[in-house]
Amino acid sequence: MFVQRGSSRSRVAIAGALSMGLVFGLSACGDSKDEEPGTGATSLAAIDCTPYKAFGDLTGKEVSIYTGIVTPEDTPHKESYKPFEQCTGVTVKYEGDKAFETQILVRAEANNAPDVAFVPQPGLLQRLVQTGKVKEAPAEVAANVDKFWGADWKEYGSVGGKFYAAPLGASVKSLVWFSPKEFKDSGYAEPKTLADLKALTDKMVADGKKPWCAGINSGEATGWPLTDWMEDFMLRLSGPETYDKWLKHEIPFNGPEATKALDAVGEYLKNDKYVNGGYGDVKSIASTTFQDGGLPILEGQCSLHRQASFYAANFPKTAKVGPDGDVFAFYLPGETADSAPVLGGGEFVAAFADRPEVKAFQTYLSSDTWANVKAKVSAGWVTANKGLDPANLQNPVDKLSAEILLNPKATFRFDASDLMPAAVGQNTFWKQTTAWLTGQDTKTTLDKIEASWPK
Known part of the structure; x- marks a missing residue:
């Protein structure tokens, strides 16, 4: 279930979720030795080794990985490297560290970087490239990314027009949780457009329900779920190009596009008829933890x-x-049934060495081979790699996420607040939208965030 991203908001979110216990766990790979051929660890050696022969005899070589993915989420990662090790004779040395995001910069600048790092967001990749220590991706990796990913993903792994880092895992934020039984019993249908979503909400109100529940309290990171709401609506109502300009501050934070997006969120979260089911009024959203936010679904x-x-x-x-x-x-649908905007996150594979064994390992991680191996040994993991066979995924949420990510119409965009300057994305954006939820008007909210943007 773990996809680390580049802000304290994301770390708090993931840590909170993990502290509740993984719903699916990692049991899918725990007893893999007893599984039928074609599933689990017994099938991991059955891969084509041909692509790695081009890098020469790698027997006895080592490749070091440094990442923020720690125990127990590191176990399926390590399992997924075994076919590569068996093919090449390379030993992969894995190091997980909760302080990765600060320490990787320190290590890069001190000439103590690992061979490979799993970078949780494009903004951090850009900072690492600026140290001059990150190597451009080899041709084999670029070819894999061109084949298996969309151009939007390759762009996130590029800096200054040069391609450095292939995508790895991904997460989907554009989801709405619900009760399948309630939908069946009440005759509700999953919405295909934003207008459908509004109509569904109104139908639930007419049926005597408080349709939506939410929680944004997350300690020092309180407010981050609101930024996700706004980003989803910014992407849907103004399109990906405007979304990109907004997060880069090429258009003002308080412009008409952002105003429209936040007001659209307000139609749901500041509407006493719509929220906060199971907890109270609109203001109760700010005091409800994000971990508890959706639990009232189980109680109806x-x-x-x-x-x-x-x-x-x-x-x-x-x-x-x-x-x-x-x-x-x-x-969470788009404005039309034909549009498929997706808000999410992911990791990228950056290399600080260009030895043959490192290039070979990068090639493996960027392949459809690794994507399918990883899927077989992981629960709570998905990728946007087009070579992924969804049948290899371990649980329904993973399969739903893959269906969304691999939709040919999908337009993926990274979480904007993770790409904005920290003074905005992890500070005023959180704080001012929280103030907005508890009574501050839209104009004041967006003006204050705009004023905080570094000059």
Whole structure:
């Protein structure tokens, strides 16, 4: 379930989810030695070794990895490297560190960088490239990315027009959690457009329900779920090009596009008829933790909760998560049924060495081969690699996320607040939208965030 990203908001979110216990766990790979051929660890050696012969005899060589992905989420990662090690004779040395995001910069600048680092967001990749220590991706990796990923993903791994880092894992934020049983019993249908979503919400109100539940309290990171709401609506109502300009401050934070997006969020979260099912009024959203936000779905106290794929970990282990279970999710639709904007996050593979064994390992990680191996040994993991066979994924949320990410119409955009300057993305954006939720008007909110943008 773990996809680390580049802000304290994301770390708090993931840590909170994990502290509740992984809904699916890693049991899918725990007993893999007893599984049938074609599943689990017994099939990991059955890969084509041909692509790695071009790098010469690598027997006895080592490649070091440094990442923020730590125990127990590191176990399936290590398992997924075994076929490469068996093919090449290379030993992969894995180092996970919760302080990765600060220490990787320190290590790079001190000439103590690892061979490979899993970078949790494009902004950090840009800073690492500025140290002059990151190597451009080899031709084999570029070819894999051109084949298996969309141009938007390759752009996130590029800096200054040069391609450095292939995508790795991904997460989907554009989800709405719901009760499949309630939908079936009440005759509700999953919405295909934003207008459908509004109509569904109004129908639930007419049926005597408080449709939406939400929680944005996250300690020092309180407010981050609101930024996700706004980013989703910014992407849907103004399109990806405007979204890109907004996060780069090429258009003002308080412009008409942002105003429209935040007001659209307000139609849901500042509407007493719509929220906060199971907890109270609009203001109760600010005091409800993000971990608890969607739990009233299980009690029938609310019907809808917008939150990312990793939120599945917050439901009790006794709750069945799936299309015929106690709770599941649907894609937060676009303005039209033909549009497919996706807000999310992911990691990128940056290399600080260009030895043959490092290039070979980068090639493996950027391949469809690794994507399918990783899927077989992981629960709570997905990738936007087009070579992924969704049948190899371990749980329904992963499969739903893959369906969204691999939709040919999908337009993926990284979480904007993770790409903005920290003074905005991890400070005023959180704080001012929280103030907005508890009574501050839209104009004042956006003006204050705009004024905080570094000159």
